[in-house]
Amino acid sequence: MKGKTLILCVLLTVCLAAGLFAGGTKDSAAAGPVTIELWYGAAVTEAGPPPANWPVLQLIKDKLNIDLVLTALPSNETDQDVKINAAAAGNNLPDLFMVRRPILVNLVRAGVVAPVDDLYPLMPNRTKLQYDTDSKGYATINGKSYGLASPGAIIKNEGLLIRKDWLDKLGLKAPTTTEELFAVMKAFTEKDPDGNGRADTYGYGAFIEITPSWEEGLGRRFDSIFGAYGVAGTWNLTKAGAGLNVRKPAYFDALSYVKRMVDEKVIDPNWTSYLKDDFRAAWKQGRFGVMREQNAAYAAESNYAPFDKNFPNGEWIVVDPPKGPSGQQSVGVYTQNYRIYSVSKKAADAGKGPAIAKLLEWMSSDEGYFLLGWGEKGVNYVIGADGAPTDKGVPDANKAYTKPEMQPLTQLRNMVFYNSEVELIARYPTYKAATSGRTMSALTTLLDMQKRAWTPNIGSDTLVSPNADLKRFYEQGVIEFLTGRRQLTKANWDAWVAEFDKVGGADWEKAGIADAEAAGYIK
Numbered sequence: 001m002k003g004k005t006l007i008l009c010v011l012l013t014v015c016l017a018a019g020l021f022a023g024g025t026k027d028s029a030a031a032g033p034v035t036i037e038l039w040y041g042a043a044v045t046e047a048g049p050p051p052a053n054w055p056v057l058q059l060i061k062d063k064l065n066i067d068l069v070l071t072a073l074p075s076n077e078t079d080q081d082v083k084i085n086a087a088a089a090g091n092n093l094p095d096l097f098m099v100r101r102p103i104l105v106n107l108v109r110a111g112v113v114a115p116v117d118d119l120y121p122l123m124p125n126r127t128k129l130q131y132d133t134d135s136k137g138y139a140t141i142n143g144k145s146y147g148l149a150s151p152g153a154i155i156k157n158e159g160l161l162i163r164k165d166w167l168d169k170l171g172l173k174a175p176t177t178t179e180e181l182f183a184v185m186k187a188f189t190e191k192d193p194d195g196n197g198r199a200d201t202y203g204y205g206a207f208i209e210i211t212p213s214w215e216e217g218l219g220r221r222f223d224s225i226f227g228a229y230g231v232a233g234t235w236n237l238t239k240a241g242a243g244l245n246v247r248k249p250a251y252f253d254a255l256s257y258v259k260r261m262v263d264e265k266v267i268d269p270n271w272t273s274y275l276k277d278d279f280r281a282a283w284k285q286g287r288f289g290v291m292r293e294q295n296a297a298y299a300a301e302s303n304y305a306p307f308d309k310n311f312p313n314g315e316w317i318v319v320d321p322p323k324g325p326s327g328q329q330s331v332g333v334y335t336q337n338y339r340i341y342s343v344s345k346k347a348a349d350a351g352k353g354p355a356i357a358k359l360l361e362w363m364s365s366d367e368g369y370f371l372l373g374w375g376e377k378g379v380n381y382v383i384g385a386d387g388a389p390t391d392k393g394v395p396d397a398n399k400a401y402t403k404p405e406m407q408p409l410t411q412l413r414n415m416v417f418y419n420s421e422v423e424l425i426a427r428y429p430t431y432k433a434a435t436s437g438r439t440m441s442a443l444t445t446l447l448d449m450q451k452r453a454w455t456p457n458i459g460s461d462t463l464v465s466p467n468a469d470l471k472r473f474y475e476q477g478v479i480e481f482l483t484g485r486r487q488l489t490k491a492n493w494d495a496w497v498a499e500f501d502k503v504g505g506a507d508w509e510k511a512g513i514a515d516a517e518a519a520g521y522i523k
Helices: 002-018 055-064 077-089 101-110 117-122 124-130 133-138 164-170 178-190 220-227 249-263 276-284 295-299 301-310 345-349 353-363 366-374 404-410 421-427 442-450 468-483 490-519
Strands: 034-040 066-072 096-099 148-151 158-163 202-204 288-294 316-319 338-343
Touching (some): 055 066, 055 353, 055 366, 077 096, 101 338, 124 148, 124 353, 133 148, 158 164, 158 295, 164 178, 220 249, 249 468, 249 490, 276 288, 295 301, 316 442, 338 345, 353 366
Parallel strands (some): 202 288
Antiparallel strands (some): 148 338, 158 288, 158 316
16 A cells, blocks of 8 residues: 555656646746737737747747747727638637627637636736726626637826816806806807907817717717716716617706807807817817817917917816706716737647736736837937836937837737826826926826816727618707707607607617626616
C-alpha cells in the first residue's frame, strides 16, 4: 500500500510540473509563452496596425510571458459582426475579441463564449478603473458576465446654458422652474438684452437632432424641457413606467409647453430648418440666450473664439434644468456606451483565462496605460505642466503621438482609456480667450454639466428602432403639432397616438420592452 502511495505521489508531482492539470503552470516561463490572439477595435481605423517589430510586443513577451497576436477588426460594425459570426460558426473565435452586445447575446446562446466573472479578482486595478456595477451589468446575460465592458464615449457632456450677461442686463436671476424659464425667454426676446436697439434676439435656440432609439421626436436639444415633465428621451426604463414616453400623458403636457414657446415666439423661428452648423453659428452671433449644448462645442478654444470675438463681454453659464409642475427635472437622458471584450470558450477551456487577465491588468498599469495610450515617453510625448501627456516639446516633432505616422503605435488605446482625469486634461486644455481674456475650460464645463440632474437610460441605444415609416410618422407628427399643421388639442393628440399605435407604435413599444427586460435594462 505504501509503495502504491509513493508511486501516486511521484506521478502527481510529475503531472503538476508538466502543467497537465487545470490551473497548473501553463503560463509559466518553463512552459513557454502563452499565445493570445486578440481581435481589437482600432483607435484610428484609417491608420495601419502596430508594426511587426513593435517593441511593446516583445515587452509583453518578456514581462508577461505572453505572445500577443493582433488582428484589427473591420472599421464598419456590420463587417465586424460578419467576421465574428463567421468565426463563431466555425468554432474559430480568437482568445480575446471586441464584440457588440447584440452579437454577444447570440454567442452566449451558441455556447462559444466563456463567463468572465472569475477574471475580475485577477485584475484588481483594472477592475477598479474600468469595470463598475453598470459595466458588469451591461455584459451580464442570464446572471453571468460574458464580457469585459469598458466605458466608451464621455457621458452627460451636454448642459443647459444661459447668457449670464443678458440676465444681468435685465436684472433677472437664473430660472429654476419651467415658468421662470418661460419668463426669462420672453424677456430675452422682447427686452433687447444685447442693447443694440433691434428686435433680433430670442429666448431659446435649438435644432432637430434625433437618435430615434433613445432620443424622442424633437431630439436632445429639447430634452431639458421634456425632462421637466418626466418624459425625456424615447424610452422610460423604470419598472413603474417602462415604455415609450410619447404614449404617456405627460408627453402631451411637455409638447404643449414647447407649442407655447412657438406661439409666443420666444424660440428662434429657424429651429425647424437649422442644421447643426447653422445652430452653432447662430449662438455665436448672439441670436438667442438659452440653449442645450455640448461641452467642447461650446467651450473648446476654436469653438468659443467666434463668440468671444463678437461679444467680449458676453458670458454663458451652465444652469440646472428647470423643474416642471411636479418638481421633476433633467438635462436629458444618457446611456453609457461600452466596448466589450469577450473570451472565447475555446480559450477558457485551454486555461488561458489567467493569462488574459494578466495582460489586461498590465494594460491598466502605469506602464501599459501610457505606452498604449500615447507611446514612448520622451519620444512620442512628454508630460506637461498640468500632469497630462502632450506633444508640445517632444525632441522630434515628427515622432509626436499626434502625427499620422505614429498613430499605429496607439491603436490599442481604446483598450486602456476610460475617460480618466489625465485623458480629459489632455483632451480639454485650459486657455485664455483671445479677445476677452476670460479663462475657459471645456473640462471644467464638462464637470459642471455632469453634476446636474440627468435621467439614466442605460441600454436604450441598443433597443429596437422603429421602421422607416413609423419613424417618419412619429417625427413628422410631432413637428406638425408644433408648426400648426395639426391643432394641438388633447382630443387631436389622443387620436394621433391611436393612429401611431395602429401603424406600429404599440408593437414597437412591446418589442422594446421585451428587449429591455431580456437584457436587464429595466430598473
